[in-house]
Amino acid sequence: MDLFHIWKVKRMNYKKLKEIMQSKNFTVEDLSTASRIPIGTLSKIVCGITPNPRYNTMEEVASSLNCSLDEFSGREPMVPYSYEDYIQKFKRLPAHQKEYIKYVINLEYDRMVSLTSSGKKSMKCFEFTSVEDGLADYGSQKVHDVWVEQNPLTRECTFFVWVRTSNLEPKFCRNSVLGFQYLDGRLPKHGEIWMFLRSGYLYIGRYFKRHGVQFLRSLNGTIDDELITNSLEYKRVGRYVGTIDIPDLTSTV
Structure with missing residues (x-):
């Protein structure tokens, strides 16, 4: 199963996206500037009007928010991305x-x-x-x-x-x-x-x-x-x- 289909199976949870944005002090305007995705497109995603946005779009959003795509579905990330974990592995x-x-x-x-x-x-x-x-x-x-x-x-x-x-x-x-x-x-x-x-x-x-x-x-x-x-x-x-x-x-x- 490719990444696109995995993303569709997990389904987007716009409430989780809002939580992540709030925790990182991101407004829709901030996220639009960082991801270069139009404000109109992001507004529909954040409000739940677009329940299943494209994988590429959410990949850009995740990159801008420095988080995992898994978090938008409420699941634990499949790959840990804690900087501390990577630093310890890097040192070895x-x-x-x-x-x-x-x-x-x-x-x-x-x-x-x-x-x-x-x-x-x-x-x-x-x-x-x-x-x-x-x-x-x-x-x-x-x-x-x-x-x-x-x-x-x-x-x-x-x-x-x-x-x-x-x-x-x-x-x-x-x-x-x-x-x-x-x-x-x-x-x-x-x-x-x-x-x-x-x-x-x-x-x-x-x-x-x-x-x-x-x-x-x-x-x-x-x-x-x-x-x-x-x-x-x-x-x-x-x-x-x-x-x-x-x-x-x-x-x-």
């Missing part, structure tokens, strides 16, 4: 996983900001100073804030990687800027180029799956292919979208 993670979580939070925040702007947008570009045998040490990253024109290619990207090595030639030349899309919830397709994280090291390769065996093929033919024997050990960081021209960054070399 290895150092490189902590850094990765920080990176994802910054990534999502930057994407949220860029959605509200037009023309150019600010994005993160990562440079890795320690690369050996095709593996980049995640801890060696340097972060550059860059501005790029919004176009169909850059809109798909959520972060960039500045290749300062010839290890990926001839596929990617030294000093190329690669655009990646963060797609942690989607499985790679046969033949796509992906970046994976394993034990604090990054690997960029073309994904293949044959006879149940998964591996990342080297892009230059000299680095060994990365065999994925245990999927749980490999974190999908992003899918390659395209090469981006950022003269303000690369011209400084």
Whole structure:
């Protein structure tokens, strides 16, 4: 059952929504501004005139109120979201996983900001100073804030990687800027180029799956292919979208 149908089964309880709004000192006008949903639409939901609003609408409302969709039906949240619980779990993670979580939070925040702007947008570009045998040490990253024109290619990207090595030639030349899309919830397709994280090291390769065996093929033919024997050990960081021209960054070399 998909999320839309789960939401319909639970049914909306407008009184619970009112309670949550009051507890967080939100008026309908405040909620409209935060969620970018028209006041008229929200007023009908809050008053119970629209008993079964769309899932996407209530997802925006929940995000703006920093609560779970489950609360609108009066049920206990299916997934706990107490910050204290997450902080305790975060503290028990290895150092490189902590850094990765920080990176994802910054990534999502930057994407949220860029959605509200037009023309150019600010994005993160990562440079890795320690690369050996095709593996980049995640801890060696340097972060550059860059501005790029919004176009169909850059809109798909959520972060960039500045290749300062010839290890990926001839596929990617030294000093190329690669655009990646963060797609942690989607499985790679046969033949796509992906970046994976394993034990604090990054690997960029073309994904293949044959006879149940998964591996990342080297892009230059000299680095060994990365065999994925245990999927749980490999974190999908992003899918390659395209090469981006950022003269303000690369011209400084």
